[in-house]
Amino acid sequence: MYLHKEGRKLVLIIFLAIALIGVLMYFTIEVWNVFDYIVIGALVVAAVLFASFFRIPKRIFTTDDKQIVAPADGRVVVIEEVYEQEFLKCQCRQISIFMSPANVHVNRYPVSGKVVYVNYHKGNYFVASHPKSSVLNEHSSVGLEMADGTRIFLRQIAGAVARRIVCYSKEGDVVEQNQELGFIKFGSRVDLFIPLDAEVNVNIESPVKNGVSTVAFLK
DSSP states (O other): EEETTTTEEEHHHHHHHHHHHHHHHHHOOSSSOOHHHHHHHHHHHHHHHHHHEEOOOOOOOOOOEEEOOOSSEEEEEEEEEEETTTOOOEEEEEEEEEEOOOOEEEOOOSOOOOEEEEEEOBBOOOOTSSSTHHHOOEEEEEEEEOOOOOOEEEEOOOOOSOOOOEEEOOTTTTEETOOOOEETTOOOEEEEEEEEEEOOOTTTTOOOOOOEEEEEOOO
C-alpha cells in the first residue's frame, strides 16, 4: 500500500502541523491532563483517517479484452437502460458506482483503447447517489474506443463532499485497462455507459473494486 500522488503533499502538511501543535503543547503545558491527551489523540486519528483517503492498496488486476472492469471502488447504485446523448448518442446500459469517503478514490480505465473524447462540465454538488447528479453535478466525461470499434463512456462526478475531480485523460491517448484515469478527492460517483448487449455481472448494491471486479462481459 502507498499514498497516491494527489495526497502526498496534503498529508505531509497535516502531519507537520500536528507535530508542531504537539511540540507547542509540550513546551507550554506544565501539567498535562486527560483533555490534553485526548486532543493529541484526536488529531493523530484525524490525520490517519485523512491519509487513508489517498491510500492505494496493492491489487492483482483483472486483464481481459472481453471484460469491463470496475473503474472505481464503491457500491453499484444504478443499472438501467438509458439514451446517452453526450458521446455515444444511442441506447446503452448505465452502471453507476457510488464512492463513499471510506473507499479508495483512484479511478481506472475499465477497458483498453483510445481516448477519443474528453470534456469538463461545471455544475452543482448534489449528493452523488441522487439520480440527477449524473448530469447536474460538476463532472468530467471520457469517451473510449476499443480496438474492435466498441465505445465506452465514463463520467467522474463530484458530490456533496467531493469538490475536486482530477482527470488525466487527453484526446488521442492510447490507454491500457486498469491504467489510472483520474482521482476524485473524498468520494463521489462514477457513471459507466456500455453497449446494451454486454452481459452485466453486478447487481444493485454490489460492492466493487477498481481494477478487480468485472462489471460486465462484452460479446
